[in-house]
Every structure is written in C-alpha cells, then in structure tokens.
Amino acid sequence: MTEIFSDSAYMIESLPEVWFGLVVFALGVYLLLDGFDFGLGILFAEADESDREVLLAAFGPLWKANEVWLVLFGTVLFAGFPAVYANILSRHYLLVFAILFALSLRGLGSKLREERDDEEWIRFWNVCFVAGSVASPFLLGVFVASWVLGEPSAIAIGPLVVGATVVALSIVLGAAFLGVKTRGKLRDHVTQRGRQATGVYVGMFVLTAITLFVRYPGLHDVLLSASTAGIVVATIASAIGSVLAASRERYHGTFLGAAGLAAAFVVFVGTLLYPAIDPAAGLSIRDAVVSPLPLNMTTIFAAIFLPIIVGYFLFLYSLFSGPATPEQSYS
Amino acid sequence: MHASQPTSATDAVLAVLTTEIWPILAFLTPELASRIQFGWTITIHIIFAALSVGLAPFLVYFTVQEVRTGEQRYARLRKFWTKIFAIGFIMGTVTGIPMGFMFGTNFGAFSKTAGELIGGPLSFEAKMAFMMEAVFLGVLLFGRERVSGWFYALSSFMVALGAWLSAFWILVVNSWMQTPQGYEVVMEDGIPIAQLTDPMAAFFNPRFPWMYVHMQNAAVISVTLLIAGMAAYFVWKNRDSDVWKTALRATVVVLLVTSAFQAVHGDMYGRHVAETQPHKFAAMEAHYETGQADLHLIAIPTELESITDPRADNLYTISIPQLASFLAEGDPTAEITGLNDFEYESPPVAWVFWSFRIMVGLGFWFIALGAWGTYRLWRGGLADDDRLLKALMVSSPLGFVALITGWYVAEIGRQPWIIQDVLTTAEGVSPPVSGTEATLTLIAFVIGYVLLFGVFLHVLRRIIDEEASRHEVGIEEDEQPDSPGVIADD
Numbered sequence: 001m002t003e004i005f006s007d008s009a010y011m012i013e014s015l016p017e018v019w020f021g022l023v024v025f026a027l028g029v030y031l032l033l034d035g036f037d038f039g040l041g042i043l044f045a046e047a048d049e050s051d052r053e054v055l056l057a058a059f060g061p062l063w064k065a066n067e068v069w070l071v072l073f074g075t076v077l078f079a080g081f082p083a084v085y086a087n088i089l090s091r092h093y094l095l096v097f098a099i100l101f102a103l104s105l106r107g108l109g110s111k112l113r114e115e116r117d118d119e120e121w122i123r124f125w126n127v128c129f130v131a132g133s134v135a136s137p138f139l140l141g142v143f144v145a146s147w148v149l150g151e152p153s154a155i156a157i158g159p160l161v162v163g164a165t166v167v168a169l170s171i172v173l174g175a176a177f178l179g180v181k182t183r184g185k186l187r188d189h190v191t192q193r194g195r196q197a198t199g200v201y202v203g204m205f206v207l208t209a210i211t212l213f214v215r216y217p218g219l220h221d222v223l224l225s226a227s228t229a230g231i232v233v234a235t236i237a238s239a240i241g242s243v244l245a246a247s248r249e250r251y252h253g254t255f256l257g258a259a260g261l262a263a264a265f266v267v268f269v270g271t272l273l274y275p276a277i278d279p280a281a282g283l284s285i286r287d288a289v290v291s292p293l294p295l296n297m298t299t300i301f302a303a304i305f306l307p308i309i310v311g312y313f314l315f316l317y318s319l320f321s322g323p324a325t326p327e328q329s330y331s
Numbered sequence: 332m333h334a335s336q337p338t339s340a341t342d343a344v345l346a347v348l349t350t351e352i353w354p355i356l357a358f359l360t361p362e363l364a365s366r367i368q369f370g371w372t373i374t375i376h377i378i379f380a381a382l383s384v385g386l387a388p389f390l391v392y393f394t395v396q397e398v399r400t401g402e403q404r405y406a407r408l409r410k411f412w413t414k415i416f417a418i419g420f421i422m423g424t425v426t427g428i429p430m431g432f433m434f435g436t437n438f439g440a441f442s443k444t445a446g447e448l449i450g451g452p453l454s455f456e457a458k459m460a461f462m463m464e465a466v467f468l469g470v471l472l473f474g475r476e477r478v479s480g481w482f483y484a485l486s487s488f489m490v491a492l493g494a495w496l497s498a499f500w501i502l503v504v505n506s507w508m509q510t511p512q513g514y515e516v517v518m519e520d521g522i523p524i525a526q527l528t529d530p531m532a533a534f535f536n537p538r539f540p541w542m543y544v545h546m547q548n549a550a551v552i553s554v555t556l557l558i559a560g561m562a563a564y565f566v567w568k569n570r571d572s573d574v575w576k577t578a579l580r581a582t583v584v585v586l587l588v589t590s591a592f593q594a595v596h597g598d599m600y601g602r603h604v605a606e607t608q609p610h611k612f613a614a615m616e617a618h619y620e621t622g623q624a625d626l627h628l629i630a631i632p633t634e635l636e637s638i639t640d641p642r643a644d645n646l647y648t649i650s651i652p653q654l655a656s657f658l659a660e661g662d663p664t665a666e667i668t669g670l671n672d673f674e675y676e677s678p679p680v681a682w683v684f685w686s687f688r689i690m691v692g693l694g695f696w697f698i699a700l701g702a703w704g705t706y707r708l709w710r711g712g713l714a715d716d717d718r719l720l721k722a723l724m725v726s727s728p729l730g731f732v733a734l735i736t737g738w739y740v741a742e743i744g745r746q747p748w749i750i751q752d753v754l755t756t757a758e759g760v761s762p763p764v765s766g767t768e769a770t771l772t773l774i775a776f777v778i779g780y781v782l783l784f785g786v787f788l789h790v791l792r793r794i795i796d797e798e799a800s801r802h803e804v805g806i807e808e809d810e811q812p813d814s815p816g817v818i819a820d821d
Binding site for chain 1: 425468
C-alpha cells in the first residue's frame with residue numbers, strides 16, 4: 001500500500017506511458033462503439049420508414065452507453081494530463097462546441113422524433129439525426145487530427161482529410177453492426193453499402209497518409225517507420241477480410257474486420273502522437289503527466305472499474321443481441 | 332449614407348444586430364461570458380440532474396413494489412415515470428457533457444491549476460457512475476421483456492446508484508473548490524499547480540458532507556413536489572384514480588419529512604458557511620459593515636435600486652436583531668465581518684441576497700404544504716381537498732426553483748474565487764479564448780437550451796395529456812388481469 005500512495009514515485013516506472021495508452025484506448029473504444037451509431041445514422045438517410053424503425057430499435061438501447069466513452073476519454077485525459085485537456089479544448093474552442101452540438105442533434109433527433117405523430121415533426125428530427133450523425137464523426141476527426149498534428153487552426157487540409165476519413169470509417173462500422181443486427185433485404189443492402197464504404201475508407205486512408213507525408217515533413221520518420229507499415233498492412237488485411245466475409249454472409253467476420261480497421265486507425269493516431277502528447281504546445285507525455293500520487297490513485301480506480309465496465313458492455317450487448325425488432329422500443 | 336441603407340428585412344435585421352446588439356454584447360469579457368455560460372448551462376442542467384437523483388429512488392420503489400405485489404398500479408406509475416426519467420436523462424446528458432468540456436474550453440487555466448485534484452474525481456464519476464447509469468438505463472427502457480422481474484428491479488437500483496454516485500463525485504469537486512485542502516501549491520513555469528498531497532482530506536473536505544446531504548435532499552424534495560403536483564392533477568381530474576391516489580399519499584408524507592429535515596440541516600449548514608466562507612455569509616444577509624448582524628426574515632424592496640443593490644437602509648425588512656450573529660457564532664453579540672472589510676471584491680450581492688430569500692421562503696412553504704397534506708391524509712379527505720390539490724399543482728415546479736436559487740447562493744456567493752483563497756475566477760479563464768468566441772457560444776447556449784427546454788416541456792405535456800386522457804375514458808381497469816385492454820397497454 002505504501003508505494004501505491006507514495007507521492008515520490010509512480011507505482012510502475014512507465015505509468016505515464018501506460019496512461020497515454022489508456023487515453024488512446026478510450027478514444028479507440030469510443031470511435032468503435034459510437035462509430036456503429038454514426039454509421040447507422042448515416043445509413044438511416046436512405047432507409048424507408050419501416051427500415052428506420054428497425055435501425056432505431058438497434059440504436060436505442062446502446063447509444064447512450066456508447067457515448068459515455070467520449071466522456072470517459074475526456075476524463076481519462078483530464079486525470080492524467082490536465083494541461084493537455086485544457087490546451088486542446090481551449091485552442092479549438094468553437095470546434096469543440098460544434099462537436100457537442102452535433103452530438104446533441106444526433107441524440108435528441110433519435111428520441112424526439114418518436115414523441116409526436118405529425119410528419120413535419122418526424123421529418124425535422126430525422127434530418128437532425130442524420131445531420132448530427134454525419135457531422136459528429138467528421139468534426140471529431142478534424143479535432144483529433146488538429147490535436148495530433150499540432151495544427152493551430154482546424155481548417156487545414158490535414159484535419160479536413162482525416163475528418164472525411166472518419167466519416168467513411170463510421171459507415172463501415174455502422175454497416176458491420178447492422179449486418180449483425182438486421183435480416184433480409186435490409187441486411188443485404190447495408191452490407192452492400194458496407195463493402196463500398198470499405199473501399200472508400202481504404203482510399204481515404206491512403207490519401208490521409210499521402211497528405212501527411214506531403215504537408216508535414218516532421219512526420220516523415222514516423223510515416224516511414226515499421227509501425228506505420230504494420231498499421232497499413234493491418235488496415236488492408238482487415239479491409240479484405242471484412243469484404244470477403246461479407247460476400248460469404250459471415251456477418252460476424254465482417255464485424256471483426258471493421259473493428260480491425262478502427263483499431264488500426266486509432267493505433268495510427270497514437271503512433272503519430274507518441275512520445276509527444278500536445279505537439280502544438282511542445283509537451284511530451286512526461287512533461288504533461290500529473291504527479292505520482294494522483295496518477296497512482298486513479299490507476300487503482302481504473303484497474304478496478306475498467307474490467308467492470310467491460311463486463312457491463314458484454315452484458316448489455318449480449319442482452320440486446322440478435323436481430324433488432326421495432327417492438328423493443330419502450331414508448 | 333444611401334449606400335448603407337438596408338434594402339431588405341434581412342439586411343435590416345443584420346444591420347440592427349451589428350450596429351445595435353453586438354456593441355452591447357462586446358463588453359462581455361472572456362471571463363464574464365464564460366461565467367454566464369457556465370452558470371446558464373448549470374441552471375438548465377441542474378434541473379435534469381436533480382430529476383435523475385430525485386426520481387431514481389421513486390423508480391426503485393415503484394419497480395420493487397410492482398415485482399413484489401404484481402399490482403398494476405405500480406406498473407402504471409413505473410411506466411409513467413420511466414418515460415419522464417428517460418427524456419430527463421437525455422436532456423441531462425445533452426446539458427451535462429458540455430459542462431465537463433467547459434472546464435477545458437473556458438476555464439483552462441483553472442483546469443491546469445486544479446487538474447490533480449479534480450481530474451481524478453471527474454474520471455471516477457465517468458467510470459463508476461455515469462457508465463453504470465447509462466448501461467442499466469438501457470435495460471430499464473428496453474429490457475422489461477428480456478430479463479426477470481427481480482433483475483429488472485435490480486437494474487432500477489443500479490440506475491439510482493449511478494445517479495447518486497455521480498452527484499457524489501461532482502460534489503467532491505465542487506466542495507473542494509469551496510473549502511480546499513489536501514494539496515500544496517507549487518509554481519511550474521509561472522503557473523500555480525495544486526499538487527495532491529492527501530486524497531482523503533481533499534475528497535472529504537469540510538464542505539463535502541454539508542453539500543452532498545443538502546443537494547441530494549433538495550433533489551428528492553423537488554421531485555416529490557413534481558410527483559405530488561402531477562398526482563394532484565390526475566386525482567383532481569379523476570377522483571377514483573387508485574394509481575394516482577397511491578402516489579399522492581406517499582408524496583405528501585415524504586415532502587413533510589424531507590423539507591422539515593432540509594430546514595434544520597440548512598440552518599446548521601449556514602453556520603458552517605459563516606465559518607469557512609464569511610464573505611458568502613455576509614452577502615447572504617447584505618451585511619456591509621462589520622458588527623452585529625440581524626437576520627432579515629422578510630425583505631421587501633422599497634425602490635427599484637433595492638432590487639439590484641439590497642442594503643438595510645433601502646429595504647423594508649422584518650428582522651430579528653442579532654439573530655444572524657447568533658446563527659453564525661452561537662452568540663448574539665458576535666461581530667460578523669462586513670463585505671466592506673474583505674481584502675477582495677464582493678460577490679454580486681443582489682443575486683446572493685435574493686436567491687437566498689427565495690430558497691428559504693420556498694423551503695418554509697414546502698414544510699407547510701407537507702404538513703397540510705399529511706394532516707389531510709391522517710384525517711381523511713386527501714383526495715377531496717380541492718384547495719390542497721391546487722396548491723400542490725401550482726407548487727409542482729417550485730422545488731426546482733428553490734434548488735436553482737440555492738445553487739446560486741453557493742456558486743455566486745463564493746465569487747471572486749473559483750478555488751477559495753487560491754485562484755480567482757478571472758485567473759482561471761482559458762488564455763486563448765477571445766471575448767467574441769465566448770460570446771458566440773454563450774448566445775448559442777442560451778438559444779439552444781431555451782429551445783431544448785421548450786421541447787422538454789412540450790414532451791412532458793404530451794405525456795401528461797396522454798395519461799389524463801386515459802382517465803377520461805375511465806381506463807382504470809388495469810387491476811383486472813383478465814381485461815383485454817391490458818394487452819394493448821403501451
């Protein structure tokens with residue numbers, strides 16, 4: 001116990017790096033889980049009324065819990081690296097509020113469209129739901145890229161390309177999720193869209209890499225490193241695996257492939273950043289990390305609660321596993 | 332001049348906005364705009380946060396009773412209030428998530444200084460509480476047919492536990508800012524950093540237990556009044572409603588007990604504030620000159636200025652001499668330091684003074700209302716006393732008013748400090764944020780949350796109308812299990 005609550009040393013020497021890993025992990029889980037929801041919200045745009053009910057039945061029980069991962073990411077960053085939290089949020093002030101606005105539109109749209117029967121009302125909130133589902137991943141991608149690339153302004157070519165890439169990834173994820181959650185024609189259709197989106201995503205990923213190479217000479221070493229090569233291989237392998245599984249109607253395989261794409265993407269984010277954590281302010285992980293006592297303490301909490309949270313999610317997803325049916329909806 | 336003449340309605344509006352409105356708003360410094368934005372956000376958020384905290388125990392009660400007795404009236408109450416809980420939870424999320432991010436966007440310097448102290452508790456809140464609430468709410472809303480009755484009841488308990496734990500960690504953060512301890516300030520690159528030295532002392536700081544008990548009980552009172560008011564409305568519409576008479580009976584007793592407790596607890600809490608934050612206590616009584624302080628039981632403004640600048644000489648007051656001295660120090664002749672004698676600027680006194688009076692006044696009204704209802708319950712005729720039912724209906728939202736004004740006393744009253752005696756709010760604002768940016772988002776939040784709240788009230792009204800129309804057609808037959816109408820229920 002004494003070394004745990006010691007204020008002179010981290011309980012393990014590399015604890016700051018472990019927390020950096022935790023920040024990237026939380027971001028990745030958020031990207032994966034809410035990616036299902038964003039993609040579902042984008043595919044919602046072209047679905048007919050009865051299919052929309054199915055989509056919302058798949059969305060309903062899970063999205064709130066998925067969105068909490070964004071808060072978890074924020075607070076893990078805050079607890080480990082408060083200066084970085086303050087810097088990146090205040091530097092991109094308007095962008096952060098735009099993200100929150102887009103997320104609100106998405107959340108409210110899905111709930112409020114059910115609250116009245118007239119067509120105009122439903123149409124209005126449908127538009128909000130779709131617009132929020134497109135804008136959220138785009139703006140999140142722009143934000144994360146501005147952070148990682150140390151861009152003072154979010155309106156730069158690098159962040160914008162990454163934003164579009166994250167939208168494509170969301171469609172891949174949403175389609176893979178719906179491949180498991182739907183049946184029949186709807187399933188065939190979303191799987192088809194998923195295959196197309198996977199192709200687009202791989203193209204966007206390559207475009208992102210080229211853009212970074214051309215625009216950010218400082219990243220040349222990272223981009224030409226073995227880890228980047230591994231990420232590219234993992235991306236291509238996941239994409240091929242996902243598309244092949246889809247054509248053989250192995251929907252869980254498609255799902256795993258899509259998750260592999262998301263994992264490769266977020267590892268790429270972490271690789272670009274490391275060992276810095278706030279490039280624009282010139283802060284490394286070691287510069288920005290809190291002192292040993294608070295980090296040791298939050299580590300103990302995280303060690304206890306992260307497995308519990310994983311348990312919650314396994315439970316929640318298995319409880320609502322199987323094809324979604326509109327009758328599940330509460331009201 | 333002719334060139335700039337507005338040519339259309341849109342141009343005219345734009346011209347007014349840029350020449351008339353914008354200069355007025357441009358006086359908003361990043362600090363002031365950030366403070367108003369945070370204050371406004373929490374004004375709306377606290378309604379939904381309190382709704383979660385206060386309603387959760389009632390949901391557990393209805394769900395457990397439903398599972399235990401199998402009675403339909405509890406199922407009805409559970410379904411009705413779960414709908415309201417669900418919409419409230421979404422509103423709470425939409426208004427609450429921005430607040431966590433505003434620590435970084437608007438109060439970045441504060442976040443750097445206090446990060447070691449508040450980052451941990453905020454992450455515990457997300458991991459322990461928010462996550463639990465969100466996951467089990469999914470079960471509560473969509474899983475009634477998928478889990479056993481008892482597991483369903485357990486889920487409602489987990490949601491309640493999540494809501495109460497969430498408030499726990501948030502108030503750990505807030506109370507630490509009011510009575511900070513367990514830290515040591517070191518300078519790093521010219522920035523003061525509060526380093527955590529003793530987590531237990533920091534989390535269980537002197538203010539924490541006062542604040543947690545007072546806040547949670549206030550949330551319960553607010554929701555009790557909300558339920559009582561709605562129950563009164565439905566009973567008034569349909570005297571035979573067994574469902575809503577059940578709710579009415581339970582709530583009047585809860586109201587009496589909780590509001591009486593709140594008065595006693597609040598009195599002791601005031602003494603603690605006088606000890607730890609004397610300038611806040613002085614602002615609550617608009618006490619400017621050091622000396623014995625009277626307690627102004629009732630204060631009526633005699634001129635317009637006494638609203639914006641309340642002072643003993645421009646108010647008509649009914650006061651008890653020296654009582655404030657006695658309450659603060661246990662001695663009627665005790666000297667209470669006046670606002671003029673602090674080394675730093677006073678908080679906005681009018682806000683604190685009037686908020687405190689509204690909160691306390693409403694608190695006494697709630698006790699009276701609870702006593703009246705309990706008396707009627709005891710003597711019979713609770714459902715037939717029209718005047719009582721109407722009083723309950725009118726008072727339905729007032730618990731939230733008391734809660735918001737109480738929060739104003741606590742938060743405006745501690746200004747100019749964001750961390751008492753360590754960092755002022757002005758020093759806590761993010762350096763890179765401009766007044767224009769902060770004003771823009773402030774306007775967006777004001778408009779957005781007004782609309783949001785309007786939508787919430789609209790949805791609430793629809794839920795109420797739907798319930799009322801069930802009464803009108805006399806669907807009160809849920810008790811009979813054989814009735815074919817039951818299947819169509821929801």
